[in-house]
Amino acid sequence: MSADLVLDGLDKRFPGSPTPALHAFSLTVAAGTCTAVLGPSGSGKSTLLRIIAGLEEPDAGAVRIGGRDVAGVAAERRGVGMVFQRSLLFPHLTVLDNVAFSDRVSGTSRRAARSRAEEYLEMVQLRGFGDRRVGELSGGQEQRVAIARALAAEPAVLLLDEPFSALDPALRSDMHDLLDAVRTAVSPTIVLVTHDRDEAARASDRIALLEHGVLLHEGTVLEAYRRPQNLRAAQIMGGRNEIPGEVRDGVHHSALGSVPVPPETPDGPGILVIRHEDVAVLDDGAGSTDAAAIAGVVESTRVAGARSEIVVRCGDARVHAESPPTQRCQIGDRVRLELPVSAVHVVAA
Template sequence: MSAELEVVRLDKHFAGSPTPALRDFSLHVAAGTCTAVLGPSGSGKSTLLRVIAGLEQADAGHVRIGGREMDEVDAERRGVGMVFQRSLLFPHLSVRDNVAFSDRIRGASKARARDRAEEYLGMVRLSGFGDRGVDELSGGQEQRVAIARALAAEPAVLLLDEPFSALDPALRSDMHDLLDAVRSQVAPTIVLVTHDRDEAARASDRIALIEHGVLLHESDVHDAYRRPQSLRASVLMGGRNAVRGAVRDGIHHSALGAVPVPGAADGTGVMVVRQEDVTVQGDEPRRAAGTVDSEALAFGGVVEDVRITGPRSEVQVRCGDVLLHAEDAPTRSRRIGERVSVVIPVGAVHVVAE
């Protein structure tokens, strides 16, 4: 029940809009994998899904599913299932008959369609809910039914358009676990649209970053965080540290000094490092400030700000002309004005274009 998905150089422009919704956008999703399309509101995420589903026609480019071009194929014949932020269940049908709907449309008997509906309700952990009305469900249960209904159609590609964004954090976590269970059983090809990078990292194999209709970055989850393809991609993934400078012979020169960046091309470049990879040490640092060795960099600095952000503290340290952001356990009491050492693993350093 899965197929390779390719979108090739898609362009889409809406009348009255000064900028394209999609611009030369290409993406490959391997069969049975999940790619999260992540970007701010208005970036083109939902338009991309609608073009894949056949609900919008692209101005240029192609959509291929299982190697077959879909450009002239009607939406209902593409083998695509779609789940939206709102469940859009049929209010006049029971839960069971909502899930059975696609089989009934395809000509299955009522008994057969209902039996299969029970299988998919079990898959989304709603066994015993078949006789309920839609108005008897919670928001999370509605989305489970919507996913079961989409899966019952046996789509080659399952498109999820921010389906969990209206749920509270605990329910969203439950839905991510559910998605894992569904993938282990039927391995659909999934494109998940979200504006939440934590959700993208939790639920997907790969992340595609989009802004103003343009693909900024596409990779596995690790590289999306720690090897972004541009400064803007780093920012969209929540990166806080960006040190401008220039690379010469594998060394990045900046206000922080000379930092080894093996493999980086010569020229201007921005050194980025995740704040969670930056360690703040107190009065007895393991390395002297200002040193560089094969494993780590160390810089002396002064704590400029401390903010508690849930289970972590964000510590801002002024190292000369550079302000570095680090994450620390809130149990470690850092004082504004305290002199500290900042330690960064060499492997955590990455250089991107401006």
């Protein structure tokens, strides 16, 4: 049911727009995997999905599905399913007939189409809902039906355009669990568009960061958070620490002092980035041998759920960190920060 998706050098510019919607965009999504395309509003995410689906034609570049160039292939013949933020279900049909729609259009008998539709409704945990009307469903149930309808067409590639963004946090978590179950059952190739980095990390195998139509970064979820390819990628993933300096012989020198970096880090100007979650806050004087220990003074604190966000002034540099609620840091406290070498990363200045 799944197939490799290869996007090669896509360009797209809309008339009257001063900037391209996509520029030289290349990405490969391996069969049966999920890549989340993450970026701010207006970054080109939805345009990308529409080009894959055949609803827009690129000005340049190619879309290949299972090795086949689909240029000029009609949307309904590409083997692509799409689920939008709004479910777009047919209100005049029952839930069962919504899911059976693609089979009926292809000429399958009503009995056979409905039988297959029941299987997909069970897959999305809506067994027994087939006789209901769309107006009787909750928002989460509508999206489950939309996913079942898309899967019933047996697409090689499933496109999800922020399908869970209108749901409350608990329902979104349920939908992420559902997506896991669907992937286990039928293993589609998925491209998930979202502006929520937590959702991207939870639901996908890899993350592609897009801004102004340009691919900033592509890699595993861990790489997106802790090994971003550039400073803007780090910022989009919520990074808060950016310390300019220079790497010499495995050490980053900056206003923060001398911080050991991973051995593969090249010499030259670079910006040290480290996730605030990875910075350990210790009492002044404490420290270990496998991390840089930097002395500083707590400049501000803010409770954020189960943890506290702390800003520490270290000479002319400021470092963001987190501490558990059992560790009570006050403004003016002298502390020591540990920066584990394995968590330190340097991007080009």
